Amino acid sequence: MPLLTYLEAIRQGLWEEMERDPSVFVIGEDIGVYGGAFKVTAGMLEEFGEDRVIDTPISESAIVGAAIGAALMGMRPVVEMQFMDFIACGFDQIVNMAAKLHYRWGPAVPMVIRGPSGAGVHGGPYHSQSNEMWFVHTPGLKVVAPASAYDAKGLIKSAIRDNNPVIFYEHKFLYRRIKEDVPDQDYVVPIGKAVVRRPGTDISVITYGAMVWTALEAASELEKEGLTLEVVDLRSLLPYDEETVLASTRKCSKVILLHEDTRTGGMGGELAAVIAEKAFEALDGPIVRVTAPDTPVPFAPPLEEYFLPNTQKVMEAARRLAAY
Amino acid sequence: MPLLTYLEAIRQGLWEEMERDPSVFVIGEDIGVYGGAFKVTAGMLEEFGEDRVIDTPISESAIVGAAIGAALMGMRPVVEMQFMDFIACGFDQIVNMAAKLHYRWGPAVPMVIRGPSGAGVHGGPYHSQSNEMWFVHTPGLKVVAPASAYDAKGLIKSAIRDNNPVIFYEHKFLYRRIKEDVPDQDYVVPIGKAVVRRPGTDISVITYGAMVWTALEAASELEKEGLTLEVVDLRSLLPYDEETVLASTRKCSKVILLHEDTRTGGMGGELAAVIAEKAFEALDGPIVRVTAPDTPVPFAPPLEEYFLPNTQKVMEAARRLAAY
Amino acid sequence: MAGTGSSTKVVRTTKIDAALLGKMIYYLKLTREAESRIENVLYRQGKIVGGVYVGRGQEAIGVGAALTMRAGDVTFPCHRDFSVFLIRGFTLADMMANWLARGDSPTRGRENTLHIGNVDLGIFPIISPLGATLPVACGAAMVLKRRGKGNVALVHFGEGTTSLGHVHEAMNFAAVQKLPVIFICNNNQFAYSTPVEKQYAVESLAVRGPAYGMPGESVDGTDVLAVFGAVERGNARARAGKGPTFLECVTLRMTGHSAHDAAEYVPEKMKQTWAKKDPIQRLEKLILDKKILSRKQIEELEGKVREEVDAAIADAEARPLPPGKEAIEGVYCDTECWWSKKRL
Amino acid sequence: MAGTGSSTKVVRTTKIDAALLGKMIYYLKLTREAESRIENVLYRQGKIVGGVYVGRGQEAIGVGAALTMRAGDVTFPCHRDFSVFLIRGFTLADMMANWLARGDSPTRGRENTLHIGNVDLGIFPIISPLGATLPVACGAAMVLKRRGKGNVALVHFGEGTTSLGHVHEAMNFAAVQKLPVIFICNNNQFAYSTPVEKQYAVESLAVRGPAYGMPGESVDGTDVLAVFGAVERGNARARAGKGPTFLECVTLRMTGHSAHDAAEYVPEKMKQTWAKKDPIQRLEKLILDKKILSRKQIEELEGKVREEVDAAIADAEARPLPPGKEAIEGVYCDTECWWSKKRL
Ligand SMILES: Cc1ncc(C[n+]2csc(CCOP(=O)(O)OP(=O)(O)O)c2C)c(N)n1
Ligand SMILES: Cc1ncc(C[n+]2csc(CCOP(=O)(O)OP(=O)(O)O)c2C)c(N)n1
Ligand SMILES: [Mg+2]
Numbered sequence A, B: 001m002p003l004l005t006y007l008e009a010i011r012q013g014l015w016e017e018m019e020r021d022p023s024v025f026v027i028g029e030d031i032g033v034y035g036g037a038f039k040v041t042a043g044m045l046e047e048f049g050e051d052r053v054i055d056t057p058i059s060e061s062a063i064v065g066a067a068i069g070a071a072l073m074g075m076r077p078v079v080e081m082q083f084m085d086f087i088a089c090g091f092d093q094i095v096n097m098a099a100k101l102h103y104r105w106g107p108a109v110p111m112v113i114r115g116p117s118g119a120g121v122h123g124g125p126y127h128s129q130s131n132e133m134w135f136v137h138t139p140g141l142k143v144v145a146p147a148s149a150y151d152a153k154g155l156i157k158s159a160i161r162d163n164n165p166v167i168f169y170e171h172k173f174l175y176r177r178i179k180e181d182v183p184d185q186d187y188v189v190p191i192g193k194a195v196v197r198r199p200g201t202d203i204s205v206i207t208y209g210a211m212v213w214t215a216l217e218a219a220s221e222l223e224k225e226g227l228t229l230e231v232v233d234l235r236s237l238l239p240y241d242e243e244t245v246l247a248s249t250r251k252c253s254k255v256i257l258l259h260e261d262t263r264t265g266g267m268g269g270e271l272a273a274v275i276a277e278k279a280f281e282a283l284d285g286p287i288v289r290v291t292a293p294d295t296p297v298p299f300a301p302p303l304e305e306y307f308l309p310n311t312q313k314v315m316e317a318a319r320r321l322a323a324y
Numbered sequence C, D: 001m002a003g004t005g006s007s008t009k010v011v012r013t014t015k016i017d018a019a020l021l022g023k024m025i026y027y028l029k030l031t032r033e034a035e036s037r038i039e040n041v042l043y044r045q046g047k048i049v050g051g052v053y054v055g056r057g058q059e060a061i062g063v064g065a066a067l068t069m070r071a072g073d074v075t076f077p078c079h080r081d082f083s084v085f086l087i088r089g090f091t092l093a094d095m096m097a098n099w100l101a102r103g104d105s106p107t108r109g110r111e112n113t114l115h116i117g118n119v120d121l122g123i124f125p126i127i128s129p130l131g132a133t134l135p136v137a138c139g140a141a142m143v144l145k146r147r148g149k150g151n152v153a154l155v156h157f158g159e160g161t162t163s164l165g166h167v168h169e170a171m172n173f174a175a176v177q178k179l180p181v182i183f184i185c186n187n188n189q190f191a192y193s194t195p196v197e198k199q200y201a202v203e204s205l206a207v208r209g210p211a212y213g214m215p216g217e218s219v220d221g222t223d224v225l226a227v228f229g230a231v232e233r234g235n236a237r238a239r240a241g242k243g244p245t246f247l248e249c250v251t252l253r254m255t256g257h258s259a260h261d262a263a264e265y266v267p268e269k270m271k272q273t274w275a276k277k278d279p280i281q282r283l284e285k286l287i288l289d290k291k292i293l294s295r296k297q298i299e300e301l302e303g304k305v306r307e308e309v310d311a312a313i314a315d316a317e318a319r320p321l322p323p324g325k326e327a328i329e330g331v332y333c334d335t336e337c338w339w340s341k342k343r344l
């Protein structure tokens, strides 16, 4: 199996789907001639032509809306947001048009909106946001956030084949920082299924995206102290895998909810609620959230570092919780 | 004290602030000549003139953006959204411009965005939404949602006097359905403070907006069965009153989180997390959410009724939890 | 107000035109009758529980536009374009059932007003946030263009809606990509209570076309033949691969914004002036003048229309409301999709 | 490409014009030098850790516009308008400190690039979502209009940004309300990698003005005097209560989109043609030709500019990075507002 970066895995998944199904096409800003700001779609224009690799004016509402229209007509568009921060400019199309169409009068809306999100690269307040919760809170959408190259390829394929609008969060910090063996044949990772990345028995750390790696690092550090963390990678945020979340909770009896996104109204809250309702009896200590604070993402490296959850912060939380 | 409807209380609060402070003005669609779709601003054009009661083209981004610009120049604009559903069209201005300005380079952004939200009036998917969580999850904003006429007046005044962008959720179901004694002199209700609407000892029902009335009804019904519910009205969602939430939890040891908004990613999750982290030891049973399901708001009365939480659903949840 | 380049020249007394005029008068009258019943009877009786928006005074726009359509064309009607749904294949009974929130209706009671769609019929309705269908129409047009069969997408919206960003992004996008879209703006001179002077600062919205690199035309929106002709000109360009067209159709909303609005903000004189330009009376006069139909034939038509509306309402009223528990079904489009079992 | 209505006629060899030309050449050179240092030195040295966007080739637009401003006017510069910040009152050292993410800088390290604002100076910067400042500029202009002192708001944006809904809503809003705003579009012919043909389908964006009911003009954006003159015409209208103006200033971006982009997508020939129109060389030639400054005086100016930039960088580099814990302060604007203690 070839070693691929997270970014290459996404490209490969996209590429294979473009080959497999002529109704798949990509659309966005600077994705054709330039191959995208991060080069995810590099080479696609040459391979698939202008009809299937569409450079657009800077108009997120028009782009998302056009994708919806194409989806209604039977196509499977994949929209690139140059940065997920700019999804706010196509917001109405996503939450009011795409999300509700099927429920309202029945059509399939098979489309994907994908793009880089997350911090850690000194992008400042507008090139670093984690805004997945706007969509996790919007019925009718699906939301995924792969942490590994393998999952990135498998999930982009599932997202493209899904009959519903899927918001696909790529973590830009991971683009070129992780490299994995990724099968170059066809496979999918199902939407809605979490995975236990590392088994453990003392504390379950439930997380997603780049923070999966932070959790794994904390887990290997803490193992030296005799504390075993179980790391659950959600992979999908909507629908999320309640079963795996509850099973891991029941197994460990203590839970840390970890995310890079800001705290109030974040995914941690949702998970805490389902755990405190459905696995209450299994709990042997408070549910602990480790998250970014409620601020915009600051630019200067010391500020950004302070803002972001990291291995240290997870370890401290785990030690405190273990001692409970 | 005169009896005022919820709607009249908002108008009175707004009116008094317009009189008190010449930097306050209102802006929105059909708010001048027509007095607003729900007549909240009726009479204001005649009283305060065209410079302070501004009818605009249908352009939520321009309206919100213009309010931001005016706020930066020292004014205190109050924007009306004809329905809160349409706030999605001004979304980028709110979450990326207004919310982050102060943090980024320091200016005050004193502005209010207010309008009708919520269901129960057969408005269908686009005149019924509860979309407060988009903003509760956006650092830099404040979010309030009064349930009583008294609070509506007191909170609109606090919101106007606040130096930060405040999203003010009015519940359209309450507009003309509740009437209360409201002081016609100046008073404020502080942002960030909850209130215990009805004391109880068995189960704490934490809620906001129109559901406060549902909770109160359930409480008086259940009292007949010997079960006492404590009803906490959050009033503010961001920042929310953690102290009161935790105090009520500690007092009752059992908690129901009730909201009209859809479940996944709703306010209930946030509250569950803070309770399960900070009042874990006080809990004597699972934290129960009673919310709308994860769907758009359907139109037909039987569907909408099924969708909405109501007194029966709260009572059933309370009985089950009491029996735990 | 906007220029009104009328174009009755498309009328010839050939057989085919007579058939077209017959269709026009039929759909105009059917729409007026159906909407009047909705607004003045069903709504007042409390049988329609949500908002009611009708298109009285602007029926010629929907009728004129929809009658230009061919197989494979698609349409995005707005909240006052009842006629488009009928002309493009919805039954009146299904439409009425939807207004009445019945389970056995095109939206199974989930949606109200004209938020009714059907992919097979190529009808894609608005959502309430105004202007949001325009980008979607561009996407549909992209697909039509690629199919290469000369099909077009028509998209309708009010003049007030032109103030929204969606509209701009869509028009620019369509022009850059030379998409086969006809942007049809019904300028009924008010957006809710707001007159055009507070909406835009140009004489005619037709100037918006050239600002994006497409033709812009303004026609009398009470003249169904003018509308038909102008849309046809746009279609011809679009079908030939020459890209989009913007069309303004000027009229006056003859009702309030919705059934609860008395439209007191519309000057009395304006109401009177435009009442004389009622699009239905206008076409009727032409048809009588040209002797295409006799007075008696028109009366028969009116009787038929009333009967059709009676029958549709009866049919719709006989259908039950949806069971509450359906509320939580069909959020996602699954392989076993619940919606595949729906009527249309 | 767009028309280029040059207007060197505003130049007279009167004393006052000489002073203006002196300011122009000074700010042009200072901007070029400062941005070159940022892009080619500080960024390459790894001292600037975020994205770097500069305005090489389009300095005349910021300089020409900002020099028209009077006390009480406000400006909304975009990501390539470094000069505007200097002309309207930020010190070069503070600007550099901000690029270097220092704690003692106008944003205390919270923001990068030109996302630097100051209410007292009337400078309101962009946010990254493009076009979002245009509605905000309208709001500021509403306040200026009400103050009745004849002040204006200038707002800058790229041609690629004109595709966004924000821009449309703002221009329409400004026209309806007759706001004193000058919409200044720097058409540098590319939006990142995307050429204008893929952004819009008109010859010149100037047509957008009349589509909203405001004048639209296109000028040569490499001619600082043409820009100055055109903005002044817009200002005069605006100050007289006649409402907004749209102005397109055509140039070519002489760099990549950002410091990591080699701009391979820009045809070589285009680069060469436009290199000859370098706005700084252009003004320099005029100044020499008209004998306003001598070659020696220009060289002295260049020396001074280099020293200023050296000093500013040294000053900025001496300031420490902000302490991490400041990250969580100042989210809300409290009475005890943390920001009130800030430098500027
Ligand atoms: C984005 C948005 N803002 C506000 C509204 C509320 N609203 C519904 S219809 C309407 C007026 C529409 O005017 P116009 O586009 O001229 O259509 P008309 O009703 O006159 O046919 C308004 C303001 C809305 N539906 N969507
Ligand atoms: C809403 C939005 N979409 C996409 C981007 C990413 N982006 C940043 S700059 C840029 C190109 C801007 O082009 P233009 O407006 O012409 O300005 P220029 O950079 O050429 O000066 C793009 C696409 C953005 N910042 N905001
Ligand atoms: Mg209208």
Ligand SMILES: [Mg+2]
Binding pocket: D158, D159, D160, D186, D187, D188, D189, D190, D191, D192
């Ligand atoms: Mg550009």
